Amino acid sequence: MPDLSANLAGIKSPNPFWLASAPPANSGYQVMKAFDQGWGGAVWKTLGVPVVNVSSRYGGVHYRDSRLIGFNNIELITDRPLKDNLREIEEVKKHFPDHAVIASLMVETKEQWIQIVKDVQNAGSDGIELNFGCPHGMCERGMGSAVGQEPTVLKTIVGWVMEAATIPVIVKLSPNISHIEEPAMAAQEGGGNAVSLINTIQSIVGVDLDSLAPYPIVDGRGTNGGYCGPAVKPIALNMVKNLGLLKGFNLPISGIGGIENWRDAVEHILLGATNVQVCTAVMHYGFGIIREMLPGLESYMTEKGFNTIDEMVGKALPNVGTWETLNLKYDVKAKINEEKCIGCQICYTACEDGAHQAIGLPENGDNRVPYIIEDNCVGCNLCSLVCPVEDCITMERKDDGSETVTWEERTANNDIPTTFNDERAGGIHHWVPEPAAALKK
Amino acid sequence: MAEYKQPTSKQEFEENFSQIKPLMNKTEAYYESSRCLFCYDAPCIKACPTGIDIPLFIRQINSDSSIGAAKTIYDSNWFGNACGKVCPTEVLCEGACVYNHQNVKPIDIGRLQNYATNQAIEQNKKLFEVGESNGKKVAIIGAGPAGISCACELRTMGFEVDIFEAKDHPSGLTVYGVAPYKITNEDALAEMKYLQEQLGFNIKYNNPVNADDIKKLEQNYDAIFVGIGLGSTSVLGIGGEDLEGCTGAVEFIEELRMKHQDVKVGNKVIVLGGGNTAMDAASESCRLGSEDVILAYRRSKEEMGAYDFEYDLAKSVGTKGLFNVSPVEIVGNGKVSGVKFIRTQTNNGKLEEIAGSEFVEDCDMVIKSTGQSKQKDFLSNINGLEMDEKGRIKVNEENYQTTNPKYFAGGDAVNGGAEVVNGAYEGKVAAFGIQIYTSKN
Numbered sequence: 001m002p003d004l005s006a007n008l009a010g011i012k013s014p015n016p017f018w019l020a021s022a023p024p025a026n027s028g029y030q031v032m033k034a035f036d037q038g039w040g041g042a043v044w045k046t047l048g049v050p051v052v053n054v055s056s057r058y059g060g061v062h063y064r065d066s067r068l069i070g071f072n073n074i075e076l077i078t079d080r081p082l083k084d085n086l087r088e089i090e091e092v093k094k095h096f097p098d099h100a101v102i103a104s105l106m107v108e109t110k111e112q113w114i115q116i117v118k119d120v121q122n123a124g125s126d127g128i129e130l131n132f133g134c135p136h137g138m139c140e141r142g143m144g145s146a147v148g149q150e151p152t153v154l155k156t157i158v159g160w161v162m163e164a165a166t167i168p169v170i171v172k173l174s175p176n177i178s179h180i181e182e183p184a185m186a187a188q189e190g191g192g193n194a195v196s197l198i199n200t201i202q203s204i205v206g207v208d209l210d211s212l213a214p215y216p217i218v219d220g221r222g223t224n225g226g227y228c229g230p231a232v233k234p235i236a237l238n239m240v241k242n243l244g245l246l247k248g249f250n251l252p253i254s255g256i257g258g259i260e261n262w263r264d265a266v267e268h269i270l271l272g273a274t275n276v277q278v279c280t281a282v283m284h285y286g287f288g289i290i291r292e293m294l295p296g297l298e299s300y301m302t303e304k305g306f307n308t309i310d311e312m313v314g315k316a317l318p319n320v321g322t323w324e325t326l327n328l329k330y331d332v333k334a335k336i337n338e339e340k341c342i343g344c345q346i347c348y349t350a351c352e353d354g355a356h357q358a359i360g361l362p363e364n365g366d367n368r369v370p371y372i373i374e375d376n377c378v379g380c381n382l383c384s385l386v387c388p389v390e391d392c393i394t395m396e397r398k399d400d401g402s403e404t405v406t407w408e409e410r411t412a413n414n415d416i417p418t419t420f421n422d423e424r425a426g427g428i429h430h431w432v433p434e435p436a437a438a439l440k441k
Numbered sequence: 442m443a444e445y446k447q448p449t450s451k452q453e454f455e456e457n458f459s460q461i462k463p464l465m466n467k468t469e470a471y472y473e474s475s476r477c478l479f480c481y482d483a484p485c486i487k488a489c490p491t492g493i494d495i496p497l498f499i500r501q502i503n504s505d506s507s508i509g510a511a512k513t514i515y516d517s518n519w520f521g522n523a524c525g526k527v528c529p530t531e532v533l534c535e536g537a538c539v540y541n542h543q544n545v546k547p548i549d550i551g552r553l554q555n556y557a558t559n560q561a562i563e564q565n566k567k568l569f570e571v572g573e574s575n576g577k578k579v580a581i582i583g584a585g586p587a588g589i590s591c592a593c594e595l596r597t598m599g600f601e602v603d604i605f606e607a608k609d610h611p612s613g614l615t616v617y618g619v620a621p622y623k624i625t626n627e628d629a630l631a632e633m634k635y636l637q638e639q640l641g642f643n644i645k646y647n648n649p650v651n652a653d654d655i656k657k658l659e660q661n662y663d664a665i666f667v668g669i670g671l672g673s674t675s676v677l678g679i680g681g682e683d684l685e686g687c688t689g690a691v692e693f694i695e696e697l698r699m700k701h702q703d704v705k706v707g708n709k710v711i712v713l714g715g716g717n718t719a720m721d722a723a724s725e726s727c728r729l730g731s732e733d734v735i736l737a738y739r740r741s742k743e744e745m746g747a748y749d750f751e752y753d754l755a756k757s758v759g760t761k762g763l764f765n766v767s768p769v770e771i772v773g774n775g776k777v778s779g780v781k782f783i784r785t786q787t788n789n790g791k792l793e794e795i796a797g798s799e800f801v802e803d804c805d806m807v808i809k810s811t812g813q814s815k816q817k818d819f820l821s822n823i824n825g826l827e828m829d830e831k832g833r834i835k836v837n838e839e840n841y842q843t844t845n846p847k848y849f850a851g852g853d854a855v856n857g858g859a860e861v862v863n864g865a866y867e868g869k870v871a872a873f874g875i876q877i878y879t880s881k882n
Contacts, residue, residue, distance in 0.1 A: 065471065348481050388478055
């Protein structure tokens with residue numbers, strides 16, 4: 001049986017699933033309930049000088065019949081007094097000594113940082129997370145993402161914290177920045193022990209077409225919030241990957257962003273995360289989702305022969321590179337399984353209007369199964385992505401795998417298009433219909 | 442005990458005859474519309490006799506523009522709401538849905554259609570304008586689906602339209618002949634009111650056109666549309682048809698639609714016939730509290746004209762099938778006491794009676810659902826109007842013009858008895874024929 005326990009920079013937890021610093025970790029009651037149901041750790045809702053919140057705090061993005069594929073919030077850090085939170089942290093640790101309780105912190109001055117670090121250590125926290133990511137409300141006051149976006153300021157504050165810290169310190173990064181590598185390196189240089197990412201993405205989730213105000217609406221007005229949920233996973237995975245591949249960056253990563261089942265967690269881990277944090281999925285479905293995550297992770301590890309979480313960390317990274325390193329000789333073409341095809345012809349329109357006019361329709365009106373025009377097919381995958389039938393359109397490899405040429409190599413060999421009408425253009429012999437042919441359809 | 446108790450109040454009637462396609466709520470419509478694949482060259486459109494752009498209206502529902510969806514529906518079919526309920530969608534649009542090929546439940550197109558059109562009707566949204574007057578007048582005989590559709594279309598073109606209707610209400614079989622669990626009187630009439638208020642055609646109720654009126658109509662109108670449907674239930678030509686307790690299905694259903702729970706059925710009902718109307722009559726008898734309902738058909742179950750789902754529906758409320766029996770005589774002394782049948786078999790495709798196999802099945806009510814007569818007597822008064830060997834009015838299918846060029850026709854009188862949607866289509870096409878015809882005269 002694989003060992004699910006995780007160790008992030010010395011913070012140990014029975015499994016890699018933590019509650020992220022957010023409303024589900026607002027109180028000892030919630031954290032105890034989560035631990036009781038199987039969660040391995042919790043990053044407490046950010047502590048600091050308590051705030052005053054608005055009502056109407058969350059906005060959602062629904063796609064067709066799926067609710068909350070994206071979620072944003074304009075809630076701030078904790079609005080509860082520090083002493084209450086500290087007392088509850090202490091109580092949780094008494095009940096769950098082996099679970100990880102991490103105090104998320106956000107304050108302004110050096111004195112405040114040092115004081116609060118000491119306070120949460122005294123309460124028995126296993127680690128500290130520095131909230132340098134919150135992109136709304138706090139950043140306007142020079143905190144949250146305002147710090148995450150200024151690597152030098154970030155480094156300075158990490159330095160202050162490290163003066164007082166006796167437990168591991170995680171620096172939580174904001175994705176609202178062009179190069180995530182810069183604040184990550186600053187966290188390392190400042191002496192931090194780990195990073196966590198991503199925090200929420202600055203967002204407006206929608207506009208009410210009647211009142212003309214953005215969601216969530218507070219008395220007829222709104223503001224940008226922080227975006228999270230399943231929709232942000234691809235952005236999170238990319239940033240985790242960037243740090244996983246970053247030369248000279250050695251801090252362990254706590255992966256956050258769009259995780260709601262064991263598969264999402266494994267993806268984060270394969271790209272370099274040592275553990276993962278979850279918020280939106282818990283806000284949507286409750287703590288009980290852990291009952292799917294734990295056995296799912298365990299059976300995946302068993303099936304793939306991983307004994308520990310650490311064995312999986314970063315295992316996909318060797319297969320990730322820059323575009324220049326991809327094999328230009330790799331050649332796939334779409335293939336339609338006529339038995340499985342249900343005749344919706346969505347692939348036809350998608351390819352015809354959105355890609356390369358490489359799908360044809362049978363002349364006989366009764367037969368609705370489209371066919372691939374192989375000469376036109378560039379192997380873009382679009383048809384296989386829009387097809388509603390599992391494994392009906394597959395991408396079949398056409399090259400024999402013996403040749404590999406990358407853009408990097410072609411550049412080195414002076415074999416890349418360099419002028420506007422260069423004969424070496426990739427699409428130079430690719431058939432496209434005459435413009436006027438569009439009007440005959 | 443039968444499954445249904447005899448209804449004695451409006452409420453009990455509504456329970457026994459609850460709508461088999463109830464109105465969707467917004468959430469259900471949103472979820473269901475989310476499933477539509479938006480097929481290219483969609484099979485559902487081709488399967489609809491009126492060619493409604495179904496994927497478009499479903500997409501409009503999904504973007505919460507139900508009124509736009511209703512406009513899309515009414516653009517093709519003036520009986521948009523009624524057809525959503527009474528169409529045999531299982532063998533039309535929904536039967537053509539590509540999901541069927543994937544063993545996935547097809548989109549609930551009929552109910553989505555109701556959802557959209559119901560909102561337009563309830564909000565009394567004006568979707569159509571009366572055309573600028575062209576000074577021409579058209580008389581329409583019969584306010585059924587064909588006549589009303591023809592009238593609506595003609596009004597958008599600027600014709601003045603007078604409809605002559607023999608009965609009290611518009612919409613023909615929709616209110617008089619369809620089973621009450623498919624559409625309520627209120628819903629059928631609400632759509633008619635909605636259309637009439639927008640388009641302003643005149644309907645003269647209780648105004649049957651007789652032979653003497655024909656001359657006047659020809660003098661006063663530029664064209665005449667005949668949408669008179671079919672006549673009463675045909676006479677079988679066996680003994681006992683005039684006994685008390687023996688009725689025709691069309692007459693029975695009409696009485697049911699008008700009098701609801703005040704209609705009484707026998708304790709044991711025998712329905713003669715194997716068509717969809719027979720299924721309705723059997724189903725209705727069960728729902729009116731009859732203890733035994735027997736559907737007697739002279740051929741085998743497989744040879745019944747009714748759709749499978751209609752037979753299943755009748756069976757589901759308690760109807761029992763009796764096949765390969767041909768009625769010889771309806772027996773009784775003043776009142777029906779049974780039906781004398783003779784057993785039949787099919788030999789080389791020919792139905793033959795089995796000598797000596799007569800038997801009497803007791804009952805106290807007989808509903809004959811063995812076809813309706815044609816209105817040949819009336820039609821023979823129109824000069825030059827030809828009928829085919831089955832008594833159907835001959836038309837040119839391009840424009841539904843009859844052999845007397847001033848007369849156009851559609852609906853059951855032309856097609857011999859089909860669905861509401863067929864009548865709606867034919868009436869609409871005839872309007873275009875009338876437009877061309879009158880512009881030349």
